[in-house]
Amino acid sequence: MKKSIFKLLIFFTLTLCSYSIKAQDTPPSDVIIYNTFGKVVYKEKTNTGNIKFDNNNNLTPGIYLIKAISGDSKVYHTKLIIR
Numbered sequence: 001m002k003k004s005i006f007k008l009l010i011f012f013t014l015t016l017c018s019y020s021i022k023a024q025d026t027p028p029s030d031v032i033i034y035n036t037f038g039k040v041v042y043k044e045k046t047n048t049g050n051i052k053f054d055n056n057n058n059l060t061p062g063i064y065l066i067k068a069i070s071g072d073s074k075v076y077h078t079k080l081i082i083r
Helices: none
Strands: 007-013 018-024 028-034 040-045 050-054 062-070 075-082
Touching: 007 062, 007 075, 018 062, 040 050
Parallel strands: none
Antiparallel strands: 007 018, 018 050, 028 040, 028 062, 062 075
16 A cells, blocks of 8 residues: 655745745645634635745744645645744
């Protein structure tokens, strides 16, 4: 039995002040970013597994939790630290 490993990669582009979130193996349908108080600060649906968003100072320095929900209803979590 082959076990699939899910990877959620986050990239920051300094010159554009934007973030890219890329899912490997299983593209998620929903990506939700929460602040440490549990408030949703960003939400988007995707079919490709790639999301790019501009920060525009919406995400202040701190810790954020990223929740990705795949098309087969599996939930994945990671964190994002903005300095």
